[in-house]
Amino acid sequence: MTVLPLAARSVGAANLPVIDIAGxxxxxxEKRAExxxxxxxxxxxKGFFYCSGHGIPEGLINAVFDEMKAFFSRPEQEKLAVxxxxSFCNRGYEILRGQTLEAGAPPDLKEGYYVGVELAEDDPRVVARRFNRGPNQWPDDQPGFRPVMMAYFAAMLELGERLMRGMALSLGLPETYFDGYSRDPLGTLRLLHYPPQPPDAAPNEKGAGAHTDFGGLTxxxxxxxxGLQVHDSTTGNWIxxxxxxxxxxxxxxxxxxxxxxDRYRSTLHRVVNxxxxxxxxxxxxxxxxxxHRVECLPNCLQTGETPKYPPTTVEDHLKAMYERTYTPPSTAI
Structure with a gap:
């Protein structure tokens, strides 16, 4: 097992730039093209940046943090009720150390909560048990939790679709190129709580192990x-x-x-609190x-280059990723 040092260095915006996406x-x-x-x-x-000009109301963001802090402060038995x-569709509370994102490392020192697109039990996609399709679980005696999370979820779906149009422009494609991908999406909201890194932590134990994200945009x-650290492949350091x-x-x-x-980067990152x-x-x-079918874009191939990955679908790709990170640590690959 390779142990990655937990130290990191701070960098300025020249390394992780701030992009105003209001355009x-x-x-x-021409503003969209900029x-x-x-x-x-x-x-x-690096495939990592700060995004300003996003238009998400500060009051809604604050409400999300208030509700999640209230939930995670509840007794363990109340959290385990959800x-x-x-859930057959991966919704609700995830216990502390319930996921291992870095193969060979201890389980992640975090607890979480999953929220997805709300679908009724009789929806055809739910009846067919499509991956991650179904109803959410909601905590009792916290009436603000559901409306706040669903309002935030809707706002983030719109922001994600807007950014995918920007991604299309960045690749020299029509800005509507990814609209089919953005239609009826599998967006996932996670609420995460990281306790402080303990002084007697196990070797290589972290809040979230080094990993790349599964999907499109995070x-x-x-x-x-x-506590968020990003790997700089040029220097080999964490920043x-x-x-x-x-x-x-x-x-x-x-x-x-x-x-x-792989022209665009999906970069390793981790959390050390x-x-x-x-x-x-x-x-x-x-x-x-x-x-939606995911296969190499022809304009991303250099002369004589062939695709590194076979075509797949969003669902098949996600299934493979979930199986990998929720395998018990002793058998993780």
Whole structure:
């Protein structure tokens, strides 16, 4: 097992830039194209950036943090009443150390909560037991939790679709190119609570092990505690992605790398909460339509180059990723 040092260095915005995406909502094509050009540069580099001009109301973001903190402060038995093992579609509470993102490392020192697209039991996609399709679980005696999370979920779906149009422009494609992917998506909202890194932590134990994300785009809202670290493949070092108020941290997932034959980066990242405080973060995974075909874009192939990955679908790709990270650590690959 290779142990990755937990130390990281801080860097400025020159390394993880802030991109104002307000231009994607402009009626002027040149303003939208300017954002596409900016996205192209960072996607060819680390695939990580801060996103401002997103338009998500601060009051809604604050309400999400208030509700999640209230939930995670509840007694363990109350949280287990909505344990995701009771859900056939991976919704609800995930226990501390319930996931292992880094093969060979101890389980992640975090607890979480999964929210997805709300579908009724009699919906045909639910009856057919399509992957991650079904109703959410909601905690009792916390009446604000459901409406806040669903309002935030809807806002993030719209933001994800907007960013995918920017991604299309960045690749020299029509800005509607990924609209089929964005239709009826499998977006997933995760609420995450990281206890402080214990002084007697097991070797290589972290809040979240080194990993790349599974899907298309990840939009992370983090509190002011910090702890997110991004791997710099040029130097081999880990760098801090310190919180910048009013911004999301956006990173590309494995499906974008697959689409672009690895021209666009899906970068390793991890969480080390050595602050001595509780850390909370809210990643939203804009994953896309489960039936959408993912195969190498022809304009991403260099002369004489062949695709590195066979065609797949969003659903098949996700199934493979979930099986890998929820395998018991002793048999993880």
């Amino acid at each position: 994607l909502s402009s009626s002027r094509q 954002v596409g050009d900016a996205l192209r540069q960072i996607c060819l580099d 344990d995701k093992t009771k 939009l992370l809202m983090q509190d002011q505690v910090g 801090h992605a310190d919180p910048i108020p009013g911004t999301y941290v956006v990173n590309l997932g494995d499906m974008i790398a697959r689409w672009t034959n 050595d602050s001595g405080r509780e850390r909370y973060s809210v990643p939203f995974f804009f994953v896309g339509n489960p039936d």
